Amino acid sequence: MIDVSNLTKTYPGVVAVDDLSFQVGKGEIVGFLGPNGAGKSTTMRILTCFIAPTSGSAKLAGFDVVEQSMEVRRRVGYLPESNALYTEMRVEEYLLFRARLRNLSGAERASRVGEALEKVRLTERRRSIIAHLSKGLRQRVGIADAILHRPEIVILDEPTIGLDPTQVREVRELIRGLGEAHTVLFSSHILSEVEKICGRVLILSKGKVAAFGTPEEIANQLMKTGNVRLEVRGEGRKIKETLEAVAGVARILWSSKGEMHTYVVEPKDGQDLRPALLRACMSGGYEVYELGYERRTLEEAFTMLTEAPGKGGGA
């Protein structure tokens, strides 16, 4: 549905998007993740035909964003990051105007606007002037506009930015619902958000793909540290000595809470120390409550990826 190949956008002195290639299939929800300035908005602006790429190409629903821009625009719904609306208009009036801009006929307009209002649960506020709405409600107006013409592809740039947790949850649910009928590409710099609703996540860093895959794939690749985490009950110092005696242990970090001790064991040259560590604890007569690989949170993996591009490897 979305086919981006070797997309590059440069501004004087800045490479905003650097040789970006990726594909998104029909009905997928893909999250665009990256720190500010990673090129998310620029990529989205190219995909929605607002700006043109310096080189490379992008096809949406089979149409080229430069050559067949009108065809692309008809098939794409877009919520820009700024979510700029004509705030002097009323919600329904604004959506009807947008429907007219999209050349929908009179009967279609009324039904589509009703439908979109229903979807974003704004039907009761349809007579409100947009300027009087809260940020969360305005965001919903923007989303209603993006889905008004039942586009094949919906592109949402930071749809949850500046919303309170409840509103974030609502918007998230809304996006999840969109996935049933549309291909959705949305961006965020909050990882947990993307993780919860996306089929696949694309992590952008400095205009390049740092990782692309399902959250699990990325997690498996990036979150394993090779360190083993143990929770053992007993006498802390003795346990530590026992563990240190295990062959292949490079370093141990120890923290404790009363009788419970947590150790993070770093192995030499990446070997799996789990069985050896367990055996050592059992023979020492210590009660093991937990044993497993220490996992990086996706958050840490993300930070690692975006701060040191290339190190994490692509998925």
Added chain:
Amino acid sequence: MRNFIALTRRELGVYFVSPMAYIILTAMLVLSGQMFVQYMTNYAANQLPVDYRETLQWLIMVIVLTCPLVTMRLIAEERSKGTLEIILTAPISDAAFVLAKFAASIVLLLSLLVLTVGYLIIISHYGPVDVGAAACGYLGLLLVGGVLYSAGLFISSLCSSQITAGVLTFALATLLIMANILSSRAEGSFWAPILAFVDLSLNFNDFLKGVVDRTRLVYLLSVIAFFLFLTTRVVESRRWR
């Protein structure tokens, strides 16, 4: 076509739903009405026959004043608010977008001109009004206004601040109206004939006499087309800059 009408209607909505259009129109009517009264008292005091031409000539100055007020926000506002992005990612061509803006501003100009027809009606009570010549004068006003408004639209497309756009537009409009004064100062130089040619009040004088000179007509229309073309190119430039 439907989207062009939708855009024009929204633009008009901005003018006429908000107090903006009414404030501009009222201010301009006060200004032109004041001068009209002045002229009329002058005719009466000096026992001169009433003449509508001076009033129409004064209206050019009024149009110069309205020009920045009407045009400065047209594109600059969309740029600064970010709404340009939602309009230009909708299936509407850049040219249609620019034309819709221009059309809306011209409707506002027309409503101002229509209101001033009242002066002619008053004049017709005191002496004969050559309807043909007056209509010709109004055509001239419309064309001169069209040139000024299209220039204002162009400047608005270059700026992201409305104030900057307004000031620049006012400067350019004033220059275009007073070019003949500069021309007579620069008598004999290379610039003199050029300044005299572009001067809008000189271009307007023929219309005021009831003469539609084809050269003037083509000149004014092509200047409008030229500014609209430039504006479209500026709007498009986001795609290749």
